[in-house]
Amino acid sequence: MTLIPELTILQPADKEQIDLPRTSEEELAIGKKRLYIESYGCQMNFADSEVVAAVMRNAGYATTSSATEADVIFLNTCAIRDNAEQKVRHRLKHIVGLKRLKPELMVGILGCMAERLKTKLLEEEKVVDIVAGPDAYRDIPKLVEEAGSGQKAVNVFLSREETYADISPIRLNSNGVTAFVSIMRGCDNMCSFCVVPFTRGRERSRDPHSIVREAQDLFDQGYREVTLLGQNVDSYKWVVGSEEQGVADAEPSPRSSLPAPTTNFANLLEQVAQIHPDLRIRFSTSHPKDITDDVLHTMARYDNICNYIHLPAQSGNSRILKMMNRTYDRPWYISKIDRIREILGEDCGISTDVISGFCTETEEEHQESLSLMDYVRYDYAYMFAYSERPGTLAAKKYADDIPEDIKNRRLTEIIARQRGHSAERNQRHIGQVQHVLIEGPSKRSDDFLCGRNDQNKMVVFPKGDHQKGQYVNVLVTECTSATLRGEVI
Incomplete structure (x- = not known):
């Protein structure tokens, strides 16, 4: 999963942002109630907010870019680190003032923080009326109605089927050029440091017909780039006739070929690339254990599939990787990097995630992370100190025993190393x-x-x-x- 808000990031796009739905004067003129959404965390949360906006619009709500004008405020939250949750709690303190001025204002916490804390969130944050997990967004209009009658409304049920494949997202604060398309939900990897399997549930893939149709519709509307999103896109798999995987009644795009009985990520990538040569395709995130030569060769065949892969390493040491339950070791990761360079060339952009100060990490093991960075020479990276999350395997099995000052010193060294590599990789483009x-x-x-x-x-x-x-x-x-x-x- 690609992280966003509280991380130290060296990358070209500024991802630390909040969705501010645009106000439609026409919508407001006809007297609809107004919805305001802020999104925190990974790209999936931003895509989910667009699904929520669509659900609420179908229930008669317009979106607004002003929290003071809203009848309902939703914060779509992240739980990947304590920092992420504290940002939301701090924001709620500001919203308390809005509710004093407008007592009928409904406030909802959506997403991973809602799923992790559940009803406890209502006890801790009295301003919150609605708590909805990532698989409960269809139920939000009913939750708003319940909250409007004076009840506290909660739905944190995790589904094995929900993919929202039949919902056409409302593009919030869009530039009209780039858009996210969610292709799967949940995660089965159970990395020991990660809370995502507990907040987003089991992995399930979305019907490829609906994905191709959504990308085609975006192109027809003038969008020229889509990013295919999933916690682990390379494990995407759709078997025709498997209703439990999601909605399967959408018609395929007339400009794309029908999927095979089983569609893997390489097949899906090709189908989306065939929509039009002017539609650029990106994807995130890849897992080193799952990315295949088929995916790499598909990228090489189509000029409109971007020559860029986000391949999180997390650590450069095999012992730490085993403790993280990453299911690969250092040599395996290096072999994947070598294969990417062999098939896609030295200019292929590669980014990563790196954690400093994971449980029991020694100074020598930290140096191995730095040496891995030297070997790969990433274009940019998401870098952060280990933050223990309640309920994760690491929190249950290992002591968070690296002092904060050592974590931060190691993180500073990682950041400095990456800054040098980023500059070096960018200098390659001068004159090109x-x-x-x-x-x-x-x-x-x-x-x-x-x-x-x-x-x-x-x-x-x-x-x-x-x-x-x-x-x-x-x-x-x-x-x-x-x-x-x-x-x-």
Whole structure:
């Protein structure tokens, strides 16, 4: 899973964000109740908020970008670290003031924090009226109704079937160019440090027809890039006739081939790539134990599948990896990196996750993480100190015995090493022409535009007459550790 909010990140896209649904004046003019959503955490949470918005719109709610105008406020939460939960609790303190001014305001906690704490959350945070886990979003209108009658409303049931395949998401605060498409839910990996299997349930894949149809619809609406999302996309598997895996009644896109009786991730990737050459495909996240040569060869065959893979290592030491229950060791991981470079070339963008200070980690084992980074030379990384999460296998089996100052010192060393590698990898592009999909204005100046290249690196260049949604060729002339800069040619 790709983490976002409280991590130290070296990457081109600023992921520390909150969804702010746009206000539709037409919707508000006809007197609908208004919904405000904030999203925290991984990309899956942002995609889930778009499903929630669709469910609520079907129940008669409009979205608003102003919490003060809302009749219902939802915080879609993350539980991957204590920091993530504390951010939500801090936000609730601000919302208390809104509720004093507007007593009928409904406040809901959605997502992983809701699933982890369940009814305990209602006891700890009196401002909360609604608690809904990741598989309960269809039930939210009923929960809002219950809360409106003065009850505390809770649904944290985890499903083995729910994929929301039949719900067309409302794209919140969209740039109209890029979009997330969820292809599966849950996780079966049981990494010892991770709470996700307990907050998102068992792994289940979504019907490929519905995925292709959603991507086709996005392309028809003018979107030019989709990111296929899952906790572990490489274990995607759909067997025709397996109703327990999700909704299976959607018609396939007329521009794509029918899936085989069993569709794996390589098959799905190809079907989405065949929609149109101008639709870029990304995906996240891959697990080293599951990514196959078939996936890599599919990427190599299609120019519109981006030459970039997020392949979390977590540690460079085999003993620690075993304690983490990652099911691979250091040599296995290195062999996957070698295979990626062999099939996709040295320019393939590779990013990772690294944890410092996992239980019992020695200084020598920390150095092995640094040496793995030296071997791979990642383009960027998500890096953070180990944070014990209640209920995980690590919390039950191991003592969190590395002092915080040592965790943080090791994390600082990891960050410094990655910063050097990121700069080095970016320097490779100076003098090269990059094919860039324009996403919109640069954050620093409206005179510049920005977009990402094939390797998921942000490229900034003068605006000229170009518009978002266009592809341009940019000659890279300079770089930082996070950004490429150049001129359109």
